Amino acid sequence: MQPWATTPVPRTPGTPRPLRLFDTASQEVRPTAPGRTAGLYVCGITPYDATHLGHAATYLTFDLVNRVWRDNGIDVTYVQNVTDVDDPLLERAERDGEDWVVLGLRETALFREDMEALRVLPPAHFVGAVEAVPEVVEVVAKLLADGAAYRADDPEYPDIYFDHLATGRFGYESNYDEVTMGTLFAERGGDPDRPGKRHPLDALLWRAARPGEPAWDTELGRGRPGWHVECSAIALNRLGMGFDVQGGGSDLVFPHHEFSAAHAEALTGEHPFARHYCHTGMIGLDGEKMSKSKGNLVFVSRLRADGVDSRAVRLALLAEHYRSDRSWTADLLAEAEARLDRWRRAVALDAGPGAGDTLDRVRTYLSDDLDTPAAFAALDSWAAEAAAGAGDDRDAPGLVATAVDALLGVDLRA
Numbered sequence: 001m002q003p004w005a006t007t008p009v010p011r012t013p014g015t016p017r018p019l020r021l022f023d024t025a026s027q028e029v030r031p032t033a034p035g036r037t038a039g040l041y042v043c044g045i046t047p048y049d050a051t052h053l054g055h056a057a058t059y060l061t062f063d064l065v066n067r068v069w070r071d072n073g074i075d076v077t078y079v080q081n082v083t084d085v086d087d088p089l090l091e092r093a094e095r096d097g098e099d100w101v102v103l104g105l106r107e108t109a110l111f112r113e114d115m116e117a118l119r120v121l122p123p124a125h126f127v128g129a130v131e132a133v134p135e136v137v138e139v140v141a142k143l144l145a146d147g148a149a150y151r152a153d154d155p156e157y158p159d160i161y162f163d164h165l166a167t168g169r170f171g172y173e174s175n176y177d178e179v180t181m182g183t184l185f186a187e188r189g190g191d192p193d194r195p196g197k198r199h200p201l202d203a204l205l206w207r208a209a210r211p212g213e214p215a216w217d218t219e220l221g222r223g224r225p226g227w228h229v230e231c232s233a234i235a236l237n238r239l240g241m242g243f244d245v246q247g248g249g250s251d252l253v254f255p256h257h258e259f260s261a262a263h264a265e266a267l268t269g270e271h272p273f274a275r276h277y278c279h280t281g282m283i284g285l286d287g288e289k290m291s292k293s294k295g296n297l298v299f300v301s302r303l304r305a306d307g308v309d310s311r312a313v314r315l316a317l318l319a320e321h322y323r324s325d326r327s328w329t330a331d332l333l334a335e336a337e338a339r340l341d342r343w344r345r346a347v348a349l350d351a352g353p354g355a356g357d358t359l360d361r362v363r364t365y366l367s368d369d370l371d372t373p374a375a376f377a378a379l380d381s382w383a384a385e386a387a388a389g390a391g392d393d394r395d396a397p398g399l400v401a402t403a404v405d406a407l408l409g410v411d412l413r414a
């Protein structure tokens with residue numbers, strides 16, 4: 001698929017700091033990306049509805065990862081999928097009497113616009129599940145041949161399942177116990193009670209064609225891909241094993257990322273799939289989880305249509321730490337708008353306090369597991385001093401604007 005358009009990233013003078021991030025598998029903050037190139041895979045949308053602020057917060061978080069790596073002179077290969085054939089999309093299309101392809105294309109197009117408006121740097125590879133069907137088939141065929149996968153005992157619908165014990169490491173990514181895994185598997189798209197499986201936790205790799213569902217004729221028989229294997233195949237074929245960061249929201253810790261990793265590891269016999277598994281907190285609305293069933297979704301496109309400045313949306317979603325579950329409120333947006341206004345005024349001044357120390361602090365905080373609250377506070381202090389007339393460094397406003405553009409993705413001069 002065509003990704004969205006990019007925006008230039010200026011170079012920030014001074015000394016970059018290598019990025020450390022919290023890894024769900026090891027449960028600690030560890031250094032990332034030791035090489036000159038870095039591989040980043042972030043789980044993309046299932047395009048049956050518009051992008052809400054939860055999705056946006058997740059992509060903004062990994063945009064900071066991308067930007068901090070680039071600041072360090074690292075070439076980033078960024079890969080993102082689009083789950084453009086899966087149960088939630090098909091169910092929504094059916095409910096609304098719409099063609100699932102048309103629905104997926106329309107929502108993906110809107111997502112692109114939203115990402116561009118938020119100045120999220122685009123992936124180098126933006127890959128739909130539909131385009132990746134041949135890649136998935138290749139992976140599943142090999143897992144079957146190697147005995148890591150099996151056909152369900154059901155002659156009518158011989159779906160293919162993954163033996164979750166195939167790698168001998170199952171659970172290393174999420175660190176959940178079996179009871180928690182069972183609960184989350186059932187809640188998040190799994191089918192523990194499906195007759196014909198060898199174990200309730202085994203995950204679907206290939207779904208045999210059902211009447212009325214989209215299906216592809218392949219060497220596995222007529223059917224369509226399971227969800228987790230889509231991300232295994234797309235990541236593996238573009239980044240290889242042991243890429244730097246696999247990212248997504250905390251709702252993907254299990255089963256999605258556990259299985260994406262297990263499929264790829266069973267396939268290759270190598271470990272790990274990703275060196276870091278990074279997860280963002282969930283965004284809610286006024287203290288409640290944002291969910292379709294509650295009908296309390298706030299869409300990026302709605303805010304844009306209402307004339308809200310996308311830069312303020314960006315600052316609002318990054319104002320608290322990315323790993324905390326947090327809430328979208330009118331106050332949060334108002335505070336971000338006020339902050340944007342203060343920063344814009346400060347960088348428009350002729351002079352201010354020297355920027356070197358502030359830039360250094362911003363880099364230090366961001367490199368420490370993306371501590372945006374501390375980075376924002378450092379910029380607030382500089383802006384307050386500049387506004388009060390402190391300092392006569394004529395380069396400082398420009399330097400701060402450059403750093404905020406490059407590292408935080410906000411163009412204060414536009």
Ligand code: 5CA
Pocket residue numbers: 042043044045046047053054055056057058081082083231247248249250251252280281282283284290
């Ligand atoms: N297509 C799959 C991933 S392969 C999927 O989860 N799609 S999604 O549209 O449901 O979510 C897209 C991304 O947004 C995922 O990384 C998901 O973890 C994240 N996400 C979903 N809801 C929220 C939320 N409320 N807060 C933060 N991130 C969220």
Ligand code: ZN
Pocket residue numbers: 042043044081231256
């Ligand atoms: Zn995924």
